[in-house]
Amino acid sequence: MSCQCTNEPACRTRTPEQAEKYNELERYISTIPLEKVPDRKRGYLIQILHKAQHIFGYLPEDVQKYIAERLKISHAEVYGVISFYSYFTDKPVGRYKINVCIGTACFVKGAGKVLEEFKRRLNIKEGETSGDGKFFLGSLRCVGACSLAPVVMVNDRVYGNVTAEKVGEILKECTD
Numbered sequence: 001m002s003c004q005c006t007n008e009p010a011c012r013t014r015t016p017e018q019a020e021k022y023n024e025l026e027r028y029i030s031t032i033p034l035e036k037v038p039d040r041k042r043g044y045l046i047q048i049l050h051k052a053q054h055i056f057g058y059l060p061e062d063v064q065k066y067i068a069e070r071l072k073i074s075h076a077e078v079y080g081v082i083s084f085y086s087y088f089t090d091k092p093v094g095r096y097k098i099n100v101c102i103g104t105a106c107f108v109k110g111a112g113k114v115l116e117e118f119k120r121r122l123n124i125k126e127g128e129t130s131g132d133g134k135f136f137l138g139s140l141r142c143v144g145a146c147s148l149a150p151v152v153m154v155n156d157r158v159y160g161n162v163t164a165e166k167v168g169e170i171l172k173e174c175t176d
């Protein structure tokens, strides 16, 4: 499938792996009846951004521009949606997404200390990815496992009854 964008310089410098990701995104966009229901564009935009983040892992500027072009809307509109919804990110996210639950049950049982220990050991702030691209550190509000408080999620895996002392063990389990 040929690329649909007119962003020639960026397009020419894509690696084969990136090009395949753009092709996958394009295959998805081409299944959406964009022309038939133009007033649903915002809904389609969110749907496409979800797919793009799934494919690329995050939403870099080039991808935002590609989507804007395909929907015939401004880059500012695309960026506005990305910055409005906390689910979307325009920064690379580590392979291991660590999220500490700071909902009430977890917080009263020491989630704050757990979060601080992750920050200290990884030397990053909340919302950041480590320099080697391995770890992302974030927080969540109640993941529905309050009986296991404090709870930490690493990608889809749930760790319960986490203490600051257990943080090192959790990090050790994150092997490539």
Ligand code: FES
Binding pocket: 101, 102, 103, 104, 105, 106, 107, 141, 142, 143, 144, 145, 146, 147, 149, 151
């Ligand atoms: S508050 Fe953390 S799982 Fe409910």
